[in-house]
Amino acid sequence: MIKRLIDKLMGRKRVLINENERAVWLYKGVAKGIIGPGEHMLPNWDGSLMVERQMLDRQLFVSAYTQAVLDRLEDDVATHLTQVRTSENEIAVIERDGMINTILKPDAKLILWTDAGPWTSQLIDIADEPRVSAKLLKRLIKAGQMQQVMLVEVDEGKTALVSIDGQLADTLAPGVYGYWTPGRKVTARQIDLARQSLDVAGQEILTRDRVTLRVNIAAEYRVVDPVKAVTEVRDFVDALYRGLQYAFRKTLGAMTLDQILEKKVSVDAEAAEKVRADMANIGIEVSDIALKDVILPGEMRxxxxxxxxxxxxxxxxxxxxxxxxxxxxxxxxxxxxxxxxxxxxxxxxxxxxxxxxxxxxxxxxxxxxxxxxxxxxxxxxx
Structure with missing residues (x-):
């Protein structure tokens, strides 16, 4: 009671800061300092003292007086605060006591309580390094810090084409990859390199002698140049489908019904030659092509x-x-x-x-x- 009276008469106030706290104090509206744990005697004439307490476990320094603190209290800032800044094309990987804590986006600033650390940070130029290094990617996945990363998983027997802002940037072998996403659009398209089959079913064709047939066509293909297959045409599977369709329509439409039934093998060979040549130009290797079924109308049957x-x-x-x-x-x-x-x-x-x-x-x-x-x-x- 006597202490309070003495403090009041002397125009001061005792402020107790706990170990898990830090505080910014202002006198007459002006930022005066940052104080740590312990008992502090601060001026308080006319009740003009104001103390803003912050908990260390929140790690971030967030205050209504942030700019005033940074401008006026350089020594206290250097002692108590850790600042991390990134430029337009930079990412900051911030670690706390050797473990990834935060990923800071480009053109951003983060102020941390130094005593909540220790803190370290690594700046990465994502313009020069759009792909996350394999070692860092594993750490980000383990820490659950994938908010700024696009994960691309490529299965065995496939490849992936990665585009950044609409431009082809990478061709990936099977594995797990990560790409920085802030400020850009990253897309990945997986291409199956294994041999596949394509069926063109129920195609109606008018023969030279004006008989309407329905035919089923089958082909086996594989992608040998994924970049060509994706860039030369919009959809290479659709291109192969239409190529088979057109080639067989043109070939069978120039023949009579008897010729089609008698020379089935030669029809396949003639049609297949053009299809293979056209598909080779877009990176697709076509192997087997077969005219599986010739289906006649009921009365013709x-x-x-x-x-x-x-x-x-x-x-x-x-x-x-x-x-x-x-x-x-x-x-x-x-x-x-x-x-x-x-x-x-x-x-x-x-x-x-x-x-x-x-x-x-x-x-x-x-x-x-x-x-x-x-x-x-x-x-x-x-």
Whole structure:
């Protein structure tokens, strides 16, 4: 009580600052200093003392009197505050006690309580180094400080094309990469380098003889030059699709239905040549191209079925006539042999008799064997 009275009479005030606090004090509205932990005797005539306390665990120095403190209290600022500034194309990686704490954007300023540190900072020129170094990227991911970074993950068998503000900047192999994003637009497009298939299904084509067909086409391709594939055309898959479509329409449209059905392989070869050449110009290698299906309208299918049935019937008749002719010729040859050779004729007669005998239960001979054979010969002669 006596101390307070003495302090009041002497125009001063005792201010206690804890270990976890720092304070800016002003007298008569003017910034006078920054004070640390302990008891401080500060002037307070007419109650003009004002103390602004701040907690160290907030780390940042944020005050309504920031500019006045920086302008008037150079020694206190050097003792108690750590300032980090970045220019137009700079990023600051701020570390606290060896661990990443904050990423400061370009054209920015950060004021930290020095005693909340220790603090270190690294300035990076993102104009010259748009890609984050692999070592720093791992630390940023671990610290959860990815707000200023775009992460690009490239899978095995793929590549990624990175553009910065619309201009191609990098071609990436499989792996994990990071790019600084402040003040710029970063985009990444992944391209699959593995062999892939493309189906062009249900394409309607009018043949030279005015028959409407539907065809299914299949092709296998792979990207050999991803930069060309992306820069030469808007969508290389769509370009291949349209190339197959156009080539087959042009080729099949100049042929009749019979030619298409008879020369399916040659049609593929003719169409494939142009497609492969066009796609090679945009970095695409096309391997197999096949005309998978030719689908006819219902009425045309019925007509073709009838034609095929008639053709098969005609072929069957030709085969049947050929066999009959061969059988007749064989009989004629046998007859000639028997006419020239009586012994052969007798053997044939005995074979016939044996065949007949096997098919009856009882055989009665009334004229003797000689008479029977003579009658057979007579019958044969007649």
């Amino acid at each position: 019925e007509i073709l079925n009838q034609v095929v049935a008639a053709q098969k019937e005609a072929e069957a008749n030709v085969i049947r006539r050929r066999e009959e002719t061969n059988a007749t010729r064989s009989l004629l040859n046998t007859a000639k042999v028997m006419a020239d050779n009586p012994v052969m004729l007798r053997l044939k007669e005995l074979e016939s008799l044996e065949s007949i005998a096997t098919k009856v239960d009882k055989l009665t001979v009334t004229n003797g064997t000689v008479g029977l054979m003579n009658d057979l010969v007579k019958l044969s002669d007649d």
